Amino acid sequence: VKLVDLRFEERGRVVLASLDGEVDMSNAEALRKALESNMPNDALGLVLDCTAVRYLDSAGIHLLFKLREQLRNRGQELRLVVPGNAPIADVLALADIPAAVGVADTVEAALDGMEPAADGESAPG
Amino acid sequence: MARKDEETSGEAFSQPGEGQVFLGTAGEAARLSPEQVAQVYRVGDPALSELPLEPLLEELLERIRAMLRVETTAILLIDDEGRELVARAGKGLEEEVERGVRIPIGRGFAGRIAAERRPIFIADVQHADVLNPILREKGIRSLLGVPLIAEGDLAGVLHVGTLTPREFTNEDAALLQLAAARAAPAITRARLFDALEREHRGAVALQRSLLPDRLPEVVGVSLAARYLPARDEVGGDWYDLIELQHGRVGIAIGDAAGHGVRAAALMGQLRTALRAYAVDGHEPSEVLARLDRLLRAIRVRGMATVAYGVLDPETGVLRLASAGHPPPVLVPASGKPRLLEAPSAPPLGTLAFSRYVDREIRLAGGEGVLLYTDGLIEVRGESLSEGLNRLLGTIRPGSSPETICQDVMRNLIPEGGAADDVAVVMCQSTPIPEKLDLRLPADPAVLAAIRQTLRRWLREVGADDDEVGAITLACGEACANAIEHAYPPVDSSFELEAFAGKGVVELTVRDMGRWREPRGENRGRGLTIIEAIMDELEVKPTKEGTEVLMRRRLGAGA
Numbered sequence: 001v002k003l004v005d006l007r008f009e010e011r012g013r014v015v016l017a018s019l020d021g022e023v024d025m026s027n028a029e030a031l032r033k034a035l036e037s038n039m040p041n042d043a044l045g046l047v048l049d050c051t052a053v054r055y056l057d058s059a060g061i062h063l064l065f066k067l068r069e070q071l072r073n074r075g076q077e078l079r080l081v082v083p084g085n086a087p088i089a090d091v092l093a094l095a096d097i098p099a100a101v102g103v104a105d106t107v108e109a110a111l112d113g114m115e116p117a118a119d120g121e122s123a124p125g
Numbered sequence: 126m127a128r129k130d131e132e133t134s135g136e137a138f139s140q141p142g143e144g145q146v147f148l149g150t151a152g153e154a155a156r157l158s159p160e161q162v163a164q165v166y167r168v169g170d171p172a173l174s175e176l177p178l179e180p181l182l183e184e185l186l187e188r189i190r191a192m193l194r195v196e197t198t199a200i201l202l203i204d205d206e207g208r209e210l211v212a213r214a215g216k217g218l219e220e221e222v223e224r225g226v227r228i229p230i231g232r233g234f235a236g237r238i239a240a241e242r243r244p245i246f247i248a249d250v251q252h253a254d255v256l257n258p259i260l261r262e263k264g265i266r267s268l269l270g271v272p273l274i275a276e277g278d279l280a281g282v283l284h285v286g287t288l289t290p291r292e293f294t295n296e297d298a299a300l301l302q303l304a305a306a307r308a309a310p311a312i313t314r315a316r317l318f319d320a321l322e323r324e325h326r327g328a329v330a331l332q333r334s335l336l337p338d339r340l341p342e343v344v345g346v347s348l349a350a351r352y353l354p355a356r357d358e359v360g361g362d363w364y365d366l367i368e369l370q371h372g373r374v375g376i377a378i379g380d381a382a383g384h385g386v387r388a389a390a391l392m393g394q395l396r397t398a399l400r401a402y403a404v405d406g407h408e409p410s411e412v413l414a415r416l417d418r419l420l421r422a423i424r425v426r427g428m429a430t431v432a433y434g435v436l437d438p439e440t441g442v443l444r445l446a447s448a449g450h451p452p453p454v455l456v457p458a459s460g461k462p463r464l465l466e467a468p469s470a471p472p473l474g475t476l477a478f479s480r481y482v483d484r485e486i487r488l489a490g491g492e493g494v495l496l497y498t499d500g501l502i503e504v505r506g507e508s509l510s511e512g513l514n515r516l517l518g519t520i521r522p523g524s525s526p527e528t529i530c531q532d533v534m535r536n537l538i539p540e541g542g543a544a545d546d547v548a549v550v551m552c553q554s555t556p557i558p559e560k561l562d563l564r565l566p567a568d569p570a571v572l573a574a575i576r577q578t579l580r581r582w583l584r585e586v587g588a589d590d591d592e593v594g595a596i597t598l599a600c601g602e603a604c605a606n607a608i609e610h611a612y613p614p615v616d617s618s619f620e621l622e623a624f625a626g627k628g629v630v631e632l633t634v635r636d637m638g639r640w641r642e643p644r645g646e647n648r649g650r651g652l653t654i655i656e657a658i659m660d661e662l663e664v665k666p667t668k669e670g671t672e673v674l675m676r677r678r679l680g681a682g683a
Binding site: 003005020021022024025026054055057058059061062087090091094095 | 569
């Protein structure tokens with residue numbers, strides 16, 4: 001069994017990736033590559049749902065910072081979904097993640113405002 | 126029967142005429158010469174009945190060819206559906222078998238013999254209604270065929286042919302019919318045996334291929350399992366051990382009703398489906414409800430009893446649901462084993478609306494649960510409770526699952542094998558020592574196992590959910606550091622000790638490498654995390670490497 005499960009969905013022009021499991025130095029790098037390689041060029045951003053992540057250590061924190069950098073270089077935004085009572089909420093706070101990456105309680109809240117309000121033709125921000 | 130057929134057009138088959146129906150009776154045989162009688166008896170040689178189907182057919186054809194002095198002989202057997210004849214053996218007509226010639230009952234030479242259950246003689250094949258082109262291609266001129274009938278059932282057709290025109294006589298036909306009458310039961314028996322043998326081999330292979338070839342290794346749980354096919358048949362029993370997300374393990378046992386390939390195939394479908402639902406993370410009761418729906422969708426008449434449980438090694442909590450399966454046995458670390466009466470629910474596939482319920486029990490260290498199929502406890506002429514009592518009496522609490530499975534199979538399976546197949550699977554919550562003292566390879570892959578063990582240990586020493594999460598994280602950071610520091614050729618292993626006393630948890634991580642100042646923000650972050658979580662942190666150089674000592678008081682709040 002894989003330590004962590006990763007599933008992708010498309011929500012309009014935003015990629016929603018859901019993580020389930022644990023992130024440590026044994027899988028963080030592979031996870032980052034999987035996330036990056038599944039980002040189409042025309043995607044506006046990535047919402048990473050960490051609701052079901054029950055362990056994430058400094059290797060995971062590193063992954064999040066690096067992922068944010070990579071996406072930013074491509075003009076794409078990273079947002080996290082981490083409910084306040086999530087097992088990893090404390091470690092994210094310790095590492096100042098909420099100051100660097102948008103964190104929302106729910107997937108809907110994270111998606112909100114990422115898609116341009118007008119439909120269709122508007123150019124990516 | 127064999128009427129000499131002079132017709133060259135239209136109905137080319139002979140019709141039975143007055144006094145021309147040959148029956149394989151003693152009276153008819155009495156008209157034969159002693160030599161002919163001896164030949165007929167050679168066809169019914171009891172020694173032949175020992176032969177498997179293929180050699181039996183070959184031998185029969187050889188003897189018949191010699192008896193009637195013909196160039197070709199062939200046997201076609203009726204297929205399982207009873208609609209077609211299939212060429213199974215031939216002398217001088219091997220192509221017929223190689224090409225798998227099939228003749229519909231009622232059509233052509235052999236088909237008519239089968240449909241009308243009487244001998245047919247064709248004097249001139251070239252001008253007769255013969256379906257099988259091989260007969261013409263081989264240049265056969267005359268044919269004589271008789272039905273093979275055993276106990277009133279048509280088994281097939283036996284025919285002989287010549288490459289020069291020949292008028293088969295009534296005696297020839299009588300001889301062939303007698304030979305057929307004597308050969309048919311042996312053919313039927315050999316065929317049945319062959320089919321059973323093939324089915325059995327197939328079913329055994331299927332069953333074997335469906336059972337796990339190795340058991341998963343899950344931290345905090347000991348697992349063992351056994352499967353034993355029935356003495357002479359394959360059944361639909363199975364067990365499964367499934368690694369699930371979050372270090373949990375799924376334990377399944379089931380019994381698809383019936384025997385043979387059908388039961389084994391149903392078992393295979395249910396096993397695969399159970400695995401799929403289990404891996405998706407459903408509760409045991411939900412897995413059973415889905416299986417029940419699936420069974421209805423794939424098969425009208427199929428039934429199975431199943432028990433499925435999910436064990437969380439970290440907490441020892443086992444959630445278990447049963448669909449009409451015999452009650453699991455709770456095996457304590459000491460004391461008497463007892464039956465766990467799961468909330469009763471009917472077997473899968475029996476009621477239109479079934480409701481399955483989860484039962485939750487907590488396994489303390491050393492406690493386990495044994496699941497089994499009814500073949501283990503059912504003995505003909507004995508009540509079920511006798512079998513259950515024998516099972517309970519066989520289990521020695523405190524033994525490993527491996528030993529318990531072995532004992533159970535050794536003591537409850539009669540010599541020479543069981544009448545029904547038997548599956549047994551056991552999980553046991555591994556006893557956890559008061560003090561952890563682990564030596565581990567410096568490989569990132571061990572981190573998950575360390576967390577799994579430590580969480581379990583922390584719960585045993587009284588840590589609450591938040592403390593388990595936080596201390597596990599701090600320990601994970603220290604261990605990751607040790608792994609990063611282990612460079613070959615230095616001994617690439619490290620040690621972890623965990624000890625609790627007076628409400629304080631003390632963890633020590635010792636590596637054999639030189640402590641390096643944290644490089645980059647990543648490792649610096651690890652240290653920050655440890656400092657934030659633990660009350661005390663000491664990093665000391667030792668003779669061999671570095672020791673990281675961490676302490677935290679439990680129950681103090683975060």
